[in-house]
Amino acid sequence: MRQPGWIFILAFVASLYGGQTAARDYRAGALVISQAWAPEGLGKQKIGVAYFTIRNQGETPDRLLAIELPAGGAATLHESLMQDGVMRMRPVEAPEIPPGGELLLQPGGLHVMLSNLPATLTAGEQLRLKLQFAVAGETEIEAEVRPRPAPAAGKGHQDH
Ligand SMILES: [Cu+2]
Numbered sequence: 760m761r762q763p764g765w766i767f768i769l770a771f772v773a774s775l776y777g778g779q780t781a782a783r784d785y786r787a788g789a790l791v792i793s794q795a796w797a798p799e800g801l802g803k804q805k806i807g808v809a810y811f812t813i814r815n816q817g818e819t820p821d822r823l824l825a826i827e828l829p830a831g832g833a834a835t836l837h838e839s840l841m842q843d844g845v846m847r848m849r850p851v852e853a854p855e856i857p858p859g860g861e862l863l864l865q866p867g868g869l870h871v872m873l874s875n876l877p878a879t880l881t882a883g884e885q886l887r888l889k890l891q892f893a894v895a896g897e898t899e900i901e902a903e904v905r906p907r908p909a910p911a912a913g914k915g916h917q918d919h
Pocket of ligand 1: 837838848870871872
């Protein structure tokens with residue numbers, strides 16, 4: 760069956776938006792969640808990290824209460840910090856997203872720690888995350904699994 764040309768145009772546009780710089784935005788009440796991504800897993804590891812940005816466009820503070828993985832596995836909020844020259848992590852409880860402000864999850868700082876994943880994260884896949892907020896309620900987003908940058912000399916824990 761012949762497909763009309765516009766289907767190919769749509770597929771092309773979709774492929775552009777699937778690229779590294781344009782993860783889609785998600786809305787939940789006054790919150791906008793953007794730039795959701797996770798680095799691919801190494802070898803057969805069933806752990807990982809995920810990052811995203813939450814902007815609060817409302818006038819009420821909100822909190823990120825919990826994260827679930829609908830496809831299986833456990834997700835916990837962690838924070839990385841330097842302690843005596845060593846990078847350590849600690850759990851973070853319900854961080855605030857101030858009105859007009861944002862909560863930034865990024866390498867070297869706040870992140871979602873993933874464990875007991877059903878499969879190793881593979882570049883190009885989407886990882887579903889269910890976020891629970893105090894005010895905005897529950898919302899589901901997809902984090903794009905991206906290839907890792909070339910590893911910097913033997914530091915396996917760098918993306919925390
Ligand atoms: Cu961690």
